[in-house]
Amino acid sequence: MGIRAEHINYIYGQGTAFEQHALKDISFTIEDGQFVGLIGHTGSGKSTLIQHLNGLIKATDGAIYFNDENIYQDGYDMKALRSKVGLVFQYPEHQLFEVDVFSDVCFGPKNQKLAKEEVAERAREALQLVGLEERYWEQSPFELSGGQKRRVAIAGVLAMHPEVLILDEPTAGLDPRGRDEILEQISVLHREKRMTIILVSHSMEDIARYADRIIVMNQGGKIFDAPPKEVFAHYKELEQMGLAAPQITYIVHELKEHGIPIADDITTVAEARSAILQLLGMDSR
Amino acid sequence: MGIIRASRLIYDYIRRDEEDHVDEVNRAIDDMTVDIREGDFVAILGHNGSGKSTFAKQVNGILLPTEGTVWISGMDTRDEDHIWDIRKTAGMVFQNPDNQIIGNVVEEDVGFGPENIGIPTEEIWRRVDESLEAVGMTAYRMKSPNKLSGGQKQRVAIAGVMAMKPECIILDEPTAMLDPNGRKEVIRTVRELNRLEGITVLLITHYMEEVIHADRVIVMDDGRIVMDGTPREVFSQVQELKSYRLDVPQVTELAYELKQAGVALPDGILTRAELMEHLLPIMKKSAGITTDGN
Numbered sequence: 001m002g003i004r005a006e007h008i009n010y011i012y013g014q015g016t017a018f019e020q021h022a023l024k025d026i027s028f029t030i031e032d033g034q035f036v037g038l039i040g041h042t043g044s045g046k047s048t049l050i051q052h053l054n055g056l057i058k059a060t061d062g063a064i065y066f067n068d069e070n071i072y073q074d075g076y077d078m079k080a081l082r083s084k085v086g087l088v089f090q091y092p093e094h095q096l097f098e099v100d101v102f103s104d105v106c107f108g109p110k111n112q113k114l115a116k117e118e119v120a121e122r123a124r125e126a127l128q129l130v131g132l133e134e135r136y137w138e139q140s141p142f143e144l145s146g147g148q149k150r151r152v153a154i155a156g157v158l159a160m161h162p163e164v165l166i167l168d169e170p171t172a173g174l175d176p177r178g179r180d181e182i183l184e185q186i187s188v189l190h191r192e193k194r195m196t197i198i199l200v201s202h203s204m205e206d207i208a209r210y211a212d213r214i215i216v217m218n219q220g221g222k223i224f225d226a227p228p229k230e231v232f233a234h235y236k237e238l239e240q241m242g243l244a245a246p247q248i249t250y251i252v253h254e255l256k257e258h259g260i261p262i263a264d265d266i267t268t269v270a271e272a273r274s275a276i277l278q279l280l281g282m283d284s285r
Numbered sequence: 286m287g288i289i290r291a292s293r294l295i296y297d298y299i300r301r302d303e304e305d306h307v308d309e310v311n312r313a314i315d316d317m318t319v320d321i322r323e324g325d326f327v328a329i330l331g332h333n334g335s336g337k338s339t340f341a342k343q344v345n346g347i348l349l350p351t352e353g354t355v356w357i358s359g360m361d362t363r364d365e366d367h368i369w370d371i372r373k374t375a376g377m378v379f380q381n382p383d384n385q386i387i388g389n390v391v392e393e394d395v396g397f398g399p400e401n402i403g404i405p406t407e408e409i410w411r412r413v414d415e416s417l418e419a420v421g422m423t424a425y426r427m428k429s430p431n432k433l434s435g436g437q438k439q440r441v442a443i444a445g446v447m448a449m450k451p452e453c454i455i456l457d458e459p460t461a462m463l464d465p466n467g468r469k470e471v472i473r474t475v476r477e478l479n480r481l482e483g484i485t486v487l488l489i490t491h492y493m494e495e496v497i498h499a500d501r502v503i504v505m506d507d508g509r510i511v512m513d514g515t516p517r518e519v520f521s522q523v524q525e526l527k528s529y530r531l532d533v534p535q536v537t538e539l540a541y542e543l544k545q546a547g548v549a550l551p552d553g554i555l556t557r558a559e560l561m562e563h564l565l566p567i568m569k570k571s572a573g574i575t576t577d578g579n
Contacts, residue, residue: 042434042464145333173380173461175332175491177530202464205535242466247535247557254561260568269535273542276564280571282547 001067002031002196003053003085003164008062010048022048023059024220032163035190035197037207037228040217041242046200047090049217050166053198054085083112086162090169092153096141101132101152104141108160119159126155129193130185147178151185158189164196165189171206183210204246208232208267216243229265248272286359288453288485289321289344289375294353296339296508313339315508316353321501323452326479326486328496328516331505332530337489340505341457344487345375358452369402376446380458382438391433391441392417392426398449409448416447419482420474436467440474447478453485454478460492468492493520493534497555504529521553536560 010023023045030036040046051057052064055071055078064071071081089095098104105123114122127137130151136144141152150170157165167186171179187210189195201207207214207228214231216224218241224231232238235245235253245267252266252275262279266272277283296314299307314336321327331337342348343355346362358374360367379385388394392413399409417423420440430438439459446454456475460468472495479486488495496502502519504512506529512519519526523533523541533541540554540563548567554560 041466147333173458175530176532177332242464244465248539250557251536251539251560254557255565255568258565258569259574260565260572269539269542272539273546276543276568277546277548279568280548 002029002034004029004065004068005052006063006065008049008052008059008064010045010052010057011060014060022220023052026062026222028215028222028225030164030196030198032196033190033194034213035187035211036199037211037214038198038200038217039202039204039207039214039243044217044241045220046217047168050087050168050198050200053164053166054082054087056082056087083108083160084162085164085166086157086160088154088157088165088167088170090172092156092170093141093146093149096149096153096156099140100138101127101141101144102137104152105155105159108156112160122159122161123155126159127152129158129189130155131181145178147174147181150174150178150182154182154185162195164198166198166200168200169202170199171201171203179206186210204232204244205268208246208248216241228267232267233265287320288323288358289319289487290356291317291319291340291343292354292356293318294340294343294355295351296336296343296348297351298339313508314343317508317510319503319510319513321485321487323485324479324483325500326476326488326498327501327503328499329487329489329503329505330491330493330496330531332491335505335529336508337505338457339508341377341455341487341489344453344455345377346371347377373402373449374451375453375455376449376451378439378442378446378454378456378459380461382435382442382462385442385445386430386438389429390426391422391428391430394430394441395426395444395448398445402449412448412450413444416444419447419478420444434467435463436470439463439467439471443471443474443478447482447484451484453487455487455489457489458491459488460490460495468495493532493537497534504531506530516555517553519553520555540564 005026005028008023008026012020012022038046048057052059066081096104102123105126106119109119109122132148132151141149170182183206186197190197199211211228214228215222216231224234232245232249235249238245248269249267252262252264252272255262256264262275266275294314294317298311298313300309302308329337346368349363355362357371360371362371386394388397395416396409396413399412417426420443422440422444430441460471475486476498478484497516499516502516503510504519511529520533520537526533536557537554540550540560544550550563
């Protein structure tokens, strides 16, 4: 089950002067319930890749299986796929359009031809999931703050009851608190609803904190696919690709280079704190 | 007397209904007094809705005070006779590069501002040359802005402001939509303009890493200035920053946590090098490594 990509290739503008090989032989399997971080600098192919996963872009070559069914086979229900694999684009608040928050969230399930009560029920549930208080529901979405708007947009996708949630830089442009709130909510969906999450982000700190697996894209190819600690151990190669590891990784490696016997796979402040205190023989509580 | 001054500044966003009655008043800036010295690199931090962008818009007269006064180089922003001088003095760069670029070719975009105010052609080209050189985009002058990366587009936008020969540049979250490389590019450019050209910089941002080189950091909350000092002074107050919904660089946070647990580190560590300088001797001593021997 889950999503399986087999030898995906995608070429933009094939046969024209602008031909560009955007994805090169990408294969992976994402099991149900995983939290995957997808990283790569601008133009590495990550946005193209996620649009393949819910059928918005069709691969030039290769196949994608969702729950063991090839989505390119004749008669495959693409519309159903798009509600099962929910995609939250960058700056999704630009896509809000309804007169009030509640109607905006209803749009997706309404399009799924669900009964009116079911639609309303799902909208309520989705708005509660993203933690938007009820007093905002009747307001115009355009009067909300950036972080609130974004939560409305995410609720709109959640109301379709996706099994997989793909988010393209959901925290871009938010302040630190707004960022933490959104990421916490995503983490709750993952833990409590067992939703599969694919998170595209430039923030290695965020990815290190939440993902249990990282896929690194560079120039259309999949370069690394491993748990965060293994991927960040390649921090020098990541830098050459215009990426970086979390700051903490650099500190730990520097200590190690000076002969301090610290584990070099530490990626978060909390881990570094307790490891350093332990080495100093101090109470790390 | 500084280049940017505000005295008891208040700004209300007023919403009116169809009959023009006041429906709702939202106080975005609440009694703010500040004096910014010429040539300084000043960073303004604050969460969404803290009033920092509203303040930026006051500086070049996009918004005018509800109460109080703002002076740019001694000119009152409410003085209509000076509005164009004020905008020439204080140039503004916004968050989204795609909303600010209008030319089909980079050099044309950069020349747009000076052309608009009737600068002679020869002078326009000289300014375009200088501005592109200052932001390191000379090699791209004949390119279409559409083909540039986000960081490059932002540098073109900054060049466009530079071509107006401002004394001061205000950047309102110029890196929020960029990837890490683009972010570094833009910040490096801004720092150079400040250092080499002596331009006063007012940088509004959420990214704490971008402000550690500033001369001064101002933290806003609820329309007021709540912290004001050097980066080191401000970042040593980790708990206070968190109470304003901000966070600190990971390095600073780790140093703070270690210090709280009893490790003898100084306050307000900002960079990896500083942390190493202080932490490494302690760790080496504890591990029994002699500093001079290896």
